[in-house]
Amino acid sequence: MLDRITARPRHWAILFFGSLLLVTSLAIYLSSNKQPIEELPPNMSEVLEALEATDFHNALIPPLSPPPDWEQYTLQKGDRLSLLWADKWHLPLATLYTLLDNKEGKRYLNRVQPGQHIEWLASRDGQLLALRLWQSRAEGSEWLRESQGFSFRNLTSQREVKLIRLEGTLNGMLVNSLQNMPEISGQEGTIATALDRHLPLRRDARDGDTFSLLIEQEWLSNDPTPYSTRLIAFDYTGKRMQIRAARHQDGRFYTPDGVSLIPPFDRIPLAQRYRISSRFNLYRRHPITGRVQPHYGTDFATPTGTHVRAPADGRVVRSQWHPFGGNYIVIDHGQGFKTRYLHLLRSQVKPGQDVKRGQLIGQTGNTGRSTGPHLHYELHINGRPVDSMRAELPSVEKLKGSSLKEFLTQSQQLFSGLDGHIRLEDLALLLPEPN
């Protein structure tokens, strides 16, 4: 008797989940027949949307960037941590609130001052792994991600910055030319990738080209290896290109007269605005499984055949077919900026082709696993997908006013270091540092 009573709910469960499964399979079947979105019940389109994003991203995104490296920022007057956090650093605001929940952490985070140095390490999918906030060179706070929340500790070991100058001649791949330089042992890939972001190496590098690099390494005084190795200025003299540039406080590289190496960006890759049918969302939950399945792009509800335009100058790195993404394009804009376009009716560019801002690259469609005509548009910065509708986009080609003045002063020092006209120990002292 007891058995019969407990068994009853199980029947219901089987019936319930069985029908759910049936409905889902039907939905997938319908979508594979390119049924227009209007003919599906509203909740079903949400299911399909989630399936589309998940399956495609799990199956496709080929990581093209090295493992994450520490990023850094020196607080400026008027900065607000919450704004920097989300819009500039692309970290989830919820994580900041988690850190503020900790009493000790709150004490430091609520009292940040201009000039203070912040460093953080984020995973490829944008999760904060570690954060360091320096009150001075030898005094800091550190938050580390644990299986449950974050741990907090005070840092007492001195933070040291060392500068290294490397000179070399290209022989084969850049990474190979860096391999016999003991100062950056183990970091060759990071440095090669950094330079690759600024220069069209794959196309224009030739054996015999010469380069000099100024590299900044950060150490904790009691550690045997640096925790961060970063390019801050370079000079490349080659048969097909000659470029000299230095990093500015905004983290971007500019030529000696302040011209940005990264082209200006349009917010959307379309001639006009269309309704956004699905936003960028790292925490989107699958309506059935409840699992977090991020949507790494912005969906624009465009009629089939709408022209897609390159939002910035760049080079096409992919233009191909994928069962979930349909016809899709990836453009590399340099300096860690990449864009992707999915479900296109057709592509009008080829891999390797250079494109200009505003150039027609394809037409929107409904190809691959898609529930209706739309454009799925993604922006990646340094290998991480970010919200293209919120991200701070490069807008100026040349620095102006006070930021130009600041850059000219500081880059002059970096270039003297690069050219060997100043001792690197002296230069390290000139670089902006926490008080």
Ligand SMILES: [Zn+2]
């Ligand atoms: Zn999408």
